[in-house]
Structures are given as C-alpha cells and as structure tokens.
Amino acid sequence: MPVFGLIDGNSFYCSCERAFKPSIQKKPVVVLSNNDGCSIARTAEAKALGVKMGEPYHVCKERPELSDVVWFSSNYVLYGDLSRRFYLSLAERLPKVEPYSIDEMFIDLSGFDDVAGLCALLRSEVMRVAKIPTCIGWGPTKTLAKLANAIAKKHTELNGLCDLTNEQTRKNWLDRLDIDEVWGLGKQNCAKLHKLGVRTIADFVALPPEHVQKLLSVVGKRLQLELKGQSCLSFADMETNKKSIATTKSFGRVVTQWKEMREVIATYATRAAEKLRAEGLQAGYLSVFIHTNRHSGDPYYSNQRGAVIEPTYDTAVLITESIRLLKPLWKNGYRYYKAGIILNDLSCLSNQSDLFSTYDKEKSGTLMQVLDDINARYGRGTLRPSSTALRPSWGARSAMRSPRYTTHLDEIVKARSW
Amino acid sequence: MAQKSGNDNYNGDKTTGFASPAQDYVENTIDLTDTLELRRPSRYLVRVTGDELDHRGIRHNDIIVADSARAPRAGGVVIACVSGEMLVCEIGQDKRGWYLRPSRALDMPVYLSEHIDASIWAVAVSLVREEL
Secondary structure, eight states: OOEEEEEEEHHHHHHHHHHHOOOGGSSOOEOGGGGBBBBEEEEEEHTTTTTTTTTBBEEEEOOOGTTTOEEOOOHHHHHHHHHHHHHHHHTTTOOOEEEEEEEEEEEEEETOOHHHHHHHHHHHHHHHHHOOOOOEEEEHHHHHHHHHHHHHHGGGGGTEEEOOOOOOOOOHHHHHHHHHTTTOOOOHHHHHHHHTOOOBHHHHHHHHHHHHHHHHHHHHHHHHHHHHTOOOOOOOOTTTTOOOEEEEEEEEEEOOOOOHHHHHHHHHHHHHHHHHHHHTTTEEEEEEEEOOTTSSSSSSOOOEEEEEEEOOOHHHHHHHHHHHHHHOOTTTTEEEEEEEEEEEEEEEEETTOOOTTSOOOHHHHHHHHHHHHHHHHHTTSSSSSTTSSSTTSSSSOOOOOOOOOOOOOOOEEEEEEE | OOOTTTTTTTOOOOOOSSOOOOTTTTTOOOOOHHTTTTSSEEEEEEESSTTTTGGTOOTOOEEEEEEESSSSTTEEEEEETTTTHHHHHHHHHHHHEEEESSTTTTTTOOOOTTTTTTEEEEEEEEEEEEEE
C-alpha cells in the first residue's frame, strides 16, 4: 500500500523573507510580482488585513489599514536557494522526494511505521534547517495527498498535519469539501459538474465511472479513481521532457526606442540560450513577441512571430534570428511594456545529424562552453554579447528587494556581537 | 563543471620542452567550499558586526560559518534571534537551562524559554577572516 505525502511551504516567499529577518516574524508580509506589480504571496497576517492575491501594489500602498505591511520585491535568487535547502533536508531522510514546484514536494512515505511521527519530525527539520514553516498531507494517492495538504493548511488546529489514509476519515472530509478543492480538476470541469448538481467531492466520487469518462475524458476518470484511493499517478522523474523554454518579462518602464528593444531581445535571447544549454538541449523553433500595456490607457498593440530555425543552442545564432523576427514586429510610436522569447521543438544534442549544418557546430560548442564556464565562475553576465545590456535601464523595478543572503558574499546576513 | 579558461590550464603537467614528471600526479586546488561543507542545506554564512566577542577571537567583519542543524554546546558560540535582532554570542547552560551569555558585565544573561522572544538560529562552526 503506497503512501504519498505532499509537503509545502506556508506562504513560501514570505517565509523566505522572514528567515533572515526575525523582526518581521509576526508582521504582515507581502511579496510582489516581477516589477513590483501585484501581490503574489501573503502571510496569514496580511490576508487577515484584506490583502488579496494579485492586488496591485500602487493601490495597496495607499490604503491606511495596510500601513503596517512589510512589502518585498520578489527575490527569486533567494527563494531558489531556500527551495534547494528545503529539498535537501527532506532528501537526507527519505527515499524519494519529487519537487513539484518551488515550494511543494511530493514525498514517498510508504513502508514507515509511524507516518504521523515522521511527518512531525520532517516539519521541524525543514523549519530548523531551511527556516521554512510547512504543512504535510498524506494519503494512498497523490491527489489525496494534495487534498490532505490543503486541509492541513486551512485547519490550523491540525498542527500542519493531515492524514487521509483512513477510509472513514476520508469520507468525513469528502462529504464536506467542494469539488473545486480537487487538484487538477480545473474551473471548466467544475462548472460542468456544478451544472449536474455535483457539489461535494463525495458527490463526484459517487458518479458512475463511465459517466465521468464521457464528461471529463480519461483525466477525470483517473482523478475519480485517485480520490477513491486507487493510485494512478506515480512519482515523476525530474528529467521529464521540457516542451518549451521561455524568457518573458515586463519592463521596469516603457520602451519606445528600436535600439532599446533590440537590446531587450538580445538580452532575453542570451538568457534563453543559457537555459537551453543548462538542460543540454537545442531548439528548432523560435518565437518573439512584444506588446504594450493593455491596462494603462496607452494605445494597444501586440504582435508575435515565429520561425523554424536550424536546431541550435548558440547564443549568437539565437540573437541574430530573434532580431530578424523582431524587425517586422516593431512599430514606431508605441509604448512597449513587455517582450518575450519562446523556444520550442527542443531536442537533445546527441540525436541530431549535423549533415546539413550551415555553421561549425564544434566551434560553436567550444565557444559556448567557454562562455558558460566563465559566467559560472565569475558570475552571470561577466562575458556577454555586446548587443545585450548588463544593467539595463528598462530592467524590472525591484525597489524593495531583500539581500541575496545565501548566494552573494557581500549580501550575507549580519549579526551583532553581543 | 570545467573551471578552465584562457591560459590558466597549466597545472604543472603539459610542458612544451621536457615532459613533466608531475603529469600523472596533478590534483585539484584545495576547495574550501568542501572543507567548510558550504553545500550542506543547513550551512549559512553570517557577517559579524562589532568587536564584543574579541576575547573569543571573533572580530568585526569576520564571516561565521553557521549550521542550523547542529545542536548547541555549552560554552559555544551561536547566532541567536533576540527581540527581532540577529546576535552572535556565547551560549551557556546551568540548572535553570540554556542562556545567552553577554560579553559586557552590565548586560544580563538571557535565558531561553517559550515565554521570551529569543531563539537559536544556528550554531557557529567555523570562522573566516578575509583580511588579516
């Protein structure tokens, strides 16, 4: 009988900020999206004050009742490193840990005698080592583990732990929970079910399986089985094939000059190429998009273009191709707000024929290796194509970013000797 | 990850005239990241401010390697959170329990309990001083 667990960080980004700043331990904390746009993570205290998910910062900061809130720009360098520590502190104790997202991991709890005791230990361990408070839910399937985790989060009296392995306990919860609590069901499917008068998860589980399959295809049928306690989803490998690699960001200020936009696209292409090489992949399809801000009252313009390219991971090639695609998209006189590069048709380097290659792959490989090595050693952007910008004026605003405490020696946490 | 670039790939091995007798004996540079186990999930670097712990050889601007998984030892040095502030100080233990020991005679020791805003954040394990 397998036992799946799901452990996730409570308001993970906010907890990362608190880890190095004990003075905000009890304060309402909110982390803002790229460009200090809107709230993406809130502590319980901030939620209680009425800060909504996705609420624009420029509106919030004017509200007098939110004057005590501590705001942060997103600091993904820090969150990524604490996610690593979170994962490792679990991996030291468990046979299998699957990082599902930056702040939640599936864990294999099969075969342990005292699962509740183990989970309590894991929580305190992650708290101690990675400084992140967590909740853990577990059950006989991944879907039930996810559900148990949601219950643990909502019901603080459970002390961060929820066990759905027992059938009777499960039944009690499923009777009380709405179907939109189910992981992976989706809004549209919930609407379909609501039309049929299906409200609770118990209602959904009671539907005839063939009926569910007709209505929600095989995915719905699998979810129903999982909710009944029959495991259909096993642990995924980390090396799942990526479908695409994207670098898309809104700017810290509007871009109006062609020269700047060219710099933006070259910079994004450089970053996308780095991501590509880090995965050992090459791309055979490239698309570029630019658009203005739909909500600012500026004249709206949005356009994109894609093209099949010779499979490559070479920064220079990708920059040239991106600029070629960008040229016809560019229209003078608009106030551009966001741009992006998306790489598709990804393949491994090994299974490609170089028969029709128009450039020297070996030379390109050597050059890229040197570029990546130097940047790994001396910091990102040490060596870069001259068409890119290192500290661009169009870069994202992050006026309230905390120090990168764990990855930059000149930003490590300070402690006063006493 | 290869850490070579440009002309820094001579390691006492590839010579142009006489073959180097050392070519089968080349080893890597000592890596303090390994020595200080900085990749462990519980290891953090902390910058010291102030000279209060000078008597322990810990000075302003030193870097402490702290371990958040390590159990404290009486007489050791810890990073503690006290009333919302990060401190570096000695830790002691007596019949009343664990306490943070002040360096200055006029400060009172801080006993760690549920009821006060003081906790151990990590235990100091090594010390790095960039400039002697």
